[in-house]
Amino acid sequence: MPDTLAPPSIPTAPVTPAVLDGLRAIVGDKGLILDEQGKEPFVRDWRGSLVGTAAVVVRPGTTEEVSKVVRLCHEHGIAIVPQGGNTGLMGGATPYATHSGIVLSLGRMNKVIEVDAVGYSMTVEAGCVLQTLQETAANADRFFPLSLGAQGSCMIGGNLSTNAGGVQVLRYGNARNLVLGLEVVLPNGDVWNGLRSLKKDNTGYDLKHLFMGAEGTLGIITKAVLKLWPAPKDVATAWLAVRDPQAAIEILSEAHAASDDNVGSCELMSRAGTDVVLRHIPNVQDPLKADTNWFLLLEWSSSRLKADGAEGMSEKLEQFLAEQFEKGRVLDAVIAQNEAQARNMWTIRESVAPASRAEGGGLSFDISVSTSQVPAFIDKGLEAALNILPSIRPYPLGHIGDGNIHFSFMSPVGMDRETLGQYAPAITRAVNDLVRDMAGSISAEHGIGIDKIDELAHYRSKVELDTMRCLKRALDPKNIMNPGKILRL
Ligand SMILES: Cc1cc2nc3c(=O)[nH]c(=O)nc-3n(C[C@H](O)[C@H](O)[C@H](O)COP(=O)(O)OP(=O)(O)OC[C@H]3O[C@@H](n4cnc5c(N)ncnc54)[C@H](O)[C@@H]3O)c2cc1C
Known part of the structure; x- marks a missing residue:
């Protein structure tokens, strides 16, 4: 991974004492971090492989404050790096070493504004931590499916800006599929209020999709209306030793019908990946000691509560695994008998990133x-x-x-x-x-962030790159919004 890549055109306008006074007037002292120690977690990426700099970390508390901060930066040509939980893996949230502007952290904007259980949606601020939103939905007997290893600290604004995937995409789609509406502060400080809860809305270009996956280069997501689903009521989780990856995709292919379309997750693991977790993460048990290099974490879930005496997800899964064993695809398998066993399987899968960092x-x-x-x-x-x-x-x-x-x-x-x-x-x-x-x-x-900027340029066509540049220049002619990320202008 590159330590630093010098971007060709990143604005270098400084945060002058007068601008700093302006920022203080907008967000107050509680919304500014100026000391080097306080700024450190905001200028270093999760992996610890990129370290940048910022004149100041600004932490607005409302959309109005975000808008005023961005307008001030726009007037002075000052670069802004938007940041959520700073768990991104491509350096998108990390300022360059040559960055003279601000990091704008959404962390103080963490309110759930409304949960509409009947309409299956919730309206939230961008700085809400993903896990808090999952819990909020569960408390309303609903399900917000976005789920990934960093969910205890990543924020929904970051999830949407990276169009995050995770372990439920198979059934629910990636982050952009979970959104009904957005509110965004544009690079000139204008607020686009697209905070609609509409399932149907064919009124011209669908602007919200422009900002999802844009990694903060086109504007700052400040609020979102998220879709909710019925809460899972009957869940079966299994750890399978499988013959090879070909067997894994054949198992999944047949699992859809066998589960009545209830496959929630299907994650491939290798022996080496499992071992690295067992080496570095405490209190994790190896679910199976089978003689194979390949494992599958398979989860079926239904929102229908299992009736007494009726066949539920576990029984269906057991029968299916027996069939797959007969076909030579599954070599051994264990179905979690309780929540703790299921959690152990998920911990193995979700701990690969921290374990490999420790390795x-x-x-x-x-x-x-x-x-x-x-x-x-x-x-x-x-x-x-x-x-x-x-x-x-x-x-x-x-x-x-x-x-x-x-x-x-x-x-x-x-x-x-x-x-x-x-x-x-x-x-x-x-x-x-x-x-x-x-x-x-x-x-x-x-995403692309800093790390894959040159790979994107290498593999995407001129037409595609020019169209992206055209959008960037139209929305952000001064190139202040997360400059030098995704594209070199
Ligand atoms: C242990 C671990 C497991 C992970 N697993 C997965 C996984 O399974 N699937 C997956 O897709 N990713 C995964 N990731 C990557 C990361 O968690 C996701 O990309 C996450 O969505 C980033 O959210 P964040 O709040 O941390 O964003 P940040 O890292 O703060 O920012 C990411 C990007 O979005 C921009 N941004 C942040 N907030 C805003 C905003 N409000 N408006 C505009 N731009 C903004 C930033 O400028 C940056 O470009 C994992 C990371 C870790 C550390």
């Missing part, structure tokens, strides 16, 4: 191909990477039902980051060329 350096590619191509991608991708560096330690995993593999590698034992860095460009090119040849995406869910 030390590595490479990871967040790619997608069509689901049926996943096994071929894994085979060819491993061969390509191992040809370049035979001692690198692969642990592919991910949202196999979405065709999204986190194609990840630990450093060879004893190899330092710098040496691994010498191999990284060749491995990156080999993996991403394969993705291109298989008509896939070089970023399935983590």
Whole structure:
């Protein structure tokens, strides 16, 4: 990963004492962080691989304050880095080392404005932590399906700005599918109020989709109307030892009908990925010691409460697994018998990122191909990477039902980051060329940020890049909104 990439055109207008006074007049002292120690968590990314700088971290408490802050920065040409929970993995929320402007943190805007249980929606501020929103929905006997490893600290504004994926995409779609309306502060400070709870609204361009996945380069999401679903009432979670990735996609393919369309999640894990979690994360048990490199975390869930004596998700899943065993796809399996066992399975899956961070350096590619191509991608991708560096330690995993593999590698034992860095460009090119040849995406869910800016330029067509630049210039002619992210202008 790059430590710093010098972006070609990032505004360098400083936060002068007069501008600082202006910011203080808008947000007060409680909304400003000026000391280096206080700013530190806002200028360093989650992985600890990027460190930037900011004149000041501004923490507005309302949309009106966000608007005034942005208008002031716009007047003076000062660059703004919007930030939510700062858990992004591509450096989008991290200011460059040359950044002379502000980080605008949404963390104080954390109110749930309304829960409409009857209409299956809730209206929230952008700084709400994802897990709080899941709990808010559950308290109203509803379900907000966005779910990912960082849910205890990532914020909904960040989730929408990265169009986050996670472990429920298979059934509910990614973040942009969970949204009915948005409120956004544009780069000139204007507020676009698109906070509508409409299922149907064909009134011209659907502006909300412009801001989702834009990684804060087109405006600042301040509020959202989110869709809700019925709460799951009957859930069965299983850990399967499977023959190989081909068996995994065939299992999933047959699971849809066998579960009456109730597959919630289907996550591929490898032996090496499981082991790295067992090494670094306390209080986690290995669910199965089967002799295979491949595991599946499969969850079926229904919003219908299981009636006494009736067949529920667990019984259906058990029968299905027996059939899959007969077909030679499943080698062994365990169905969680209680909440703690299910949680243990999920902890393994969700702890891969922190565990691999604890393990030390590595490479990871967040790619997608069509689901049926996943096994071929894994085979060819491993061969390509191992040809370049035979001692690198692969642990592919991910949202196999979405065709999204986190194609990840630990450093060879004893190899330092710098040496691994010498191999990284060749491995990156080999993996991403394969993705291109298989008509896939070089970023399935983590976005572009800083890390993939040059890869995006390499793989997307001139027409596509020019259209993106055209939108950016139209909305942000001064290039103050998260400059140098996604695109070089
Ligand atoms: C352990 C772990 C597991 C993860 N698992 C997944 C996963 O399964 N799926 C997945 O998709 N991602 C995953 N991620 C990545 C990350 O959690 C998501 O990208 C998340 O959506 C980012 O939210 P955040 O609030 O932390 O955003 P930040 O990191 O603060 O920001 C991300 C981007 O959005 C912009 N931004 C933030 N808030 C706003 C706003 N209000 N308006 C405009 N722009 C804004 C920032 O400028 C930046 O470009 C994981 C990360 C970790 C650390």
